[in-house]
Amino acid sequence: MSASASQVRLYELALDNGRSASPFVWRIRYALAHKGIAFETVYLGFTDIPTVFGGRFKTVPILEHGAMVLAESWDIAEYLERAFPGPLLFNTPAELALVRFTDAWFFNEVLKKMFRLYVKDVHDAARPSDRPYFRESREKNMKGKTLEGFTSDRATHLPAVRSALAPLRAHLLKFPFLGGGTPNFADYIALGGFYWAACAATLPLLQRDDTLRDWLERGFNLYGGIAKDPGVAPLFE
Amino acid sequence: MSASASQVRLYELALDNGRSASPFVWRIRYALAHKGIAFETVYLGFTDIPTVFGGRFKTVPILEHGAMVLAESWDIAEYLERAFPGPLLFNTPAELALVRFTDAWFFNEVLKKMFRLYVKDVHDAARPSDRPYFRESREKNMKGKTLEGFTSDRATHLPAVRSALAPLRAHLLKFPFLGGGTPNFADYIALGGFYWAACAATLPLLQRDDTLRDWLERGFNLYGGIAKDPGVAPLFE
Numbered sequence: 141m142s143a144s145a146s147q148v149r150l151y152e153l154a155l156d157n158g159r160s161a162s163p164f165v166w167r168i169r170y171a172l173a174h175k176g177i178a179f180e181t182v183y184l185g186f187t188d189i190p191t192v193f194g195g196r197f198k199t200v201p202i203l204e205h206g207a208m209v210l211a212e213s214w215d216i217a218e219y220l221e222r223a224f225p226g227p228l229l230f231n232t233p234a235e236l237a238l239v240r241f242t243d244a245w246f247f248n249e250v251l252k253k254m255f256r257l258y259v260k261d262v263h264d265a266a267r268p269s270d271r272p273y274f275r276e277s278r279e280k281n282m283k284g285k286t287l288e289g290f291t292s293d294r295a296t297h298l299p300a301v302r303s304a305l306a307p308l309r310a311h312l313l314k315f316p317f318l319g320g321g322t323p324n325f326a327d328y329i330a331l332g333g334f335y336w337a338a339c340a341a342t343l344p345l346l347q348r349d350d351t352l353r354d355w356l357e358r359g360f361n362l363y364g365g366i367a368k369d370p371g372v373a374p375l376f377e
Numbered sequence: 378m379s380a381s382a383s384q385v386r387l388y389e390l391a392l393d394n395g396r397s398a399s400p401f402v403w404r405i406r407y408a409l410a411h412k413g414i415a416f417e418t419v420y421l422g423f424t425d426i427p428t429v430f431g432g433r434f435k436t437v438p439i440l441e442h443g444a445m446v447l448a449e450s451w452d453i454a455e456y457l458e459r460a461f462p463g464p465l466l467f468n469t470p471a472e473l474a475l476v477r478f479t480d481a482w483f484f485n486e487v488l489k490k491m492f493r494l495y496v497k498d499v500h501d502a503a504r505p506s507d508r509p510y511f512r513e514s515r516e517k518n519m520k521g522k523t524l525e526g527f528t529s530d531r532a533t534h535l536p537a538v539r540s541a542l543a544p545l546r547a548h549l550l551k552f553p554f555l556g557g558g559t560p561n562f563a564d565y566i567a568l569g570g571f572y573w574a575a576c577a578a579t580l581p582l583l584q585r586d587d588t589l590r591d592w593l594e595r596g597f598n599l600y601g602g603i604a605k606d607p608g609v610a611p612l613f614e
Contacts, residue, residue, distance in 0.1 A: 231469045237548075237557030238475035244547040245482055310481040311474075320474030 147180065148172070151192065151202035154183035155265045159369070161339035163251060164213040165201040166332030166367070171217050171325060173363035175226035186270040214240075217325060229325045242318060242326040245307070251333050253301040257294050258341055260287040265340040294343060301345065305352065312355050323362060331359040334375060335367045344377040384417065385409070388429065388439035391420035392502045396606070398576035400488060401450040402438040403569030403604070408454050408562060410600035412463035423507040451477075454562060466562045479555060479563040482544070488570050490538040494531050495578055497524040502577040531580060538582065542589065549592050560599060568596040571612060572604045581614040 150168060152160040160169070160181065172179055184192065184200060193202065197211040205223065210216055221229050230236035263274050275287055282290045308330065311318060318326040334356055337345055346352060353372060360367035387405060389397040397406070397418065409416050421429065421437060430439065434448040442460065447453055458466050467473035500511050512524055519527045545567065548555065555563040571593055574582055583589060590609060597604035 232472055233558060234556045234561050235469055235472045235475065237552050237555065238472065238479060238561075238563060240551060241544065241548045241555055241563070242475060242478060245544040248543045248547060249486075306485045307478065307482040310485060311478045314477060315474050318474065318478055319471045321470060324471050324475075326475060326478070 146206045148177055149182055149204040150179050151182045151184055151189075151200050151204070153200045154185055154267065155262075155339060156267045157265060157339070159265075159339045161262070161265070161336050162200055163329075163333040163336040164199070166335050167213050167325065167328040168201045168203065168216050168220075170323075170328035170331065170362070170366065171220055171229055173366055174229060174323075174325075174328070175220060175224050177220065177224055177226065185267045187273050214243075235324070239324065239326045239329070243329050246330050246333060249304045250301060250330075253297065253304060254333060254337050254345070257291070257297060257301065257343065257345070258337055260291040261340040261342050263287055264342075298343075298345070302347065302350075305350075308355075309351050312351065316358060317355070323359065327359055331356070331367065334372075335360065338367075338370050338372065338374045341374050345375045346377070348377045350376070383443045385414055386419055386441040387416050388419045388421055388426075388437050388441070390437050391422055391504065392499075392576060393504045394502060394576070396576045398499070398502070398573050399437055400566075400570040400573040401436070403572050404450050404562065404565045405438045405440065405453050405457075407560075407565035407568065407599070407603065408457055408466055410603055411466060411560075411562075411565070412457055412461050414457065414461055414463065422504045424510050451480075472561070476561065476563045476566070480566050483567050483570060486541045487538060487567075490534065490541060491570060491574050491582070494528070494534060494538065494580065494582070495574055497528040498577040498579050500524055501579075535580075535582070539584065539587070542587075545592075546588050549588065553595060554592070560596065564596055568593070568604065571609075572597065575604075575607050575609065575611045578611050582612050583614070585614045587613070 150165070150172070152165045152169075153162040155161045160166070160183070182192075189197060189200060193209060196209075199211060201213055201216060202209065202211045203216045203219070205219075208219070208223075210219060217229055230239065259278055263271055263278070266274050279286060279290075308318070315321065317323040318330060334345075353376065356372045356375065360372055387402070387409070389402045389406075390399040392398045397403070397420070419429075426434060426437060430446060433446075436448060438450055438453060439446065439448045440453045440456070442456075445456070445460075447456060454466055467476065496515055500508055500515070503511050516523060516527075545555070552558065554560040555567060571582075590613065593609045593612065597609055
């Protein structure tokens with residue numbers, strides 16, 4: 141295998157502001173940093189995804205490593221763990237299982253609510269050429285509403301997402317990270333969700349004095365400031 | 378240290394039906410079984426707790442091991458891990474941290490809602506001598522309502538607790554236990570909550586076809602049927 145064939149390429153989602161903004165891409169960016177794996181980014185807009193790899197994948201992240209190409213963030217994380225040395229993402233099978241549970245919690249209780257709050261903001265932040273596709277695909281599930289109609293009362297949904305974060309706040313009274321003394325993939329999953337929101341949100345997710353701020357700042361500053369742009373400011377009132 | 382001094386005694390909460398029913402006691406019963414530690418039970422009613430150890434503890438479980446006496450289920454679990462050989466409860470610091478997170482989730486999102494549903498059932502199942510104390514201490518936090526008034530519309534709260542269990546259901550599509558292929562303390566925490574409910578509930582918590590049934594049956598049957606009485610039947614419509 142030549143050096144270039146073993147290059148790692150991460151296909152990410154680009155917004156019009158140049159930011160890579162997908163909660164699922166970001167957990168992989170964190171995982172690559174955790175394991176110290178160099179990679180190059182290929183930016184795709186929403187409508188570019190079907191144009192690569194013969195339309196084989198519907199979503200990003202897509203990871204290319206030599207002849208190996210795969211999507212789905214968990215498949216990618218487990219592949220990185222098998223194929224590369226460096227610090228483990230999962231030290232035991234039980235740790236992996238509990239990270240999976242944390243993912244199920246975050247997706248069901250938090251991320252779905254964030255999608256509801258920020259779907260129009262993501263539309264507005266997408267590349268202009270992606271917006272018609274994004275609108276049409278999302279409005280299909282809005283029972284006849286437009287993005288504008290669906291989000292017009294979105295501030296009323298803030299209390300539900302804020303209170304859904306109670307278990308995370310309770311945990312962070314005891315530990316600096318979800319993973320304990322050091323961050324693990326559970327942190328990367330949650331941080332990726334918050335980073336995605338910070339990239340597009342025009343409505344602050346959290347109250348000014350939310351105790352999640354310290355963990356978010358620690359997390360966005362990992363690995364030399366991996367998520368320092370745009371930082372936590374857009375998340376807070 | 379004599380043999381009798383190193384005996385392990387677990388002070389548990391007894392209902393009038395003879396069952397030991399506290400979610401916090403039950404996670405320790407499971408932990409003792411996990412580590413293969415023999416112990417003897419001392420049954421206490423609610424009003425007996427202040428009469429032992431000079432009133433030093435307000436809650437059960439209390440664990441006595443030689444000269445060591447301690448309460449609080451997490452302190453007990455970490456003590457058992459340090460003081461006894463046998464299978465580890467926590468194989469890595471990250472696993473311990475994520476079990477703690479799972480506990481924070483279960484307590485905030487599920488157990489609090491179960492307390493609300495079953496507070497009168499627990500009163501009715503308590504020893505008659507404990508009931509006046511139990512009523513008074515619980516009604517203090519019910520803004521002038523009686524146990525009966527507080528729970529009269531309790532069925533309307535079932536949908537919230539059922540939907541709060543979505544992350545657990547999603548996880549159990551992938552793994553037989555919260556801890557993965559084998560149960561760990563995260564399972565014991567959640568199973569202890571369900572066991573407690575099964576001991577007193579007069580309103581089924583779960584719908585007949587809830588996919589949690591298989592995990593509950595597996596969990597109640599661990600360690601030779603540790604929680605087979607009363608089994609899962611009272612939990613299901």
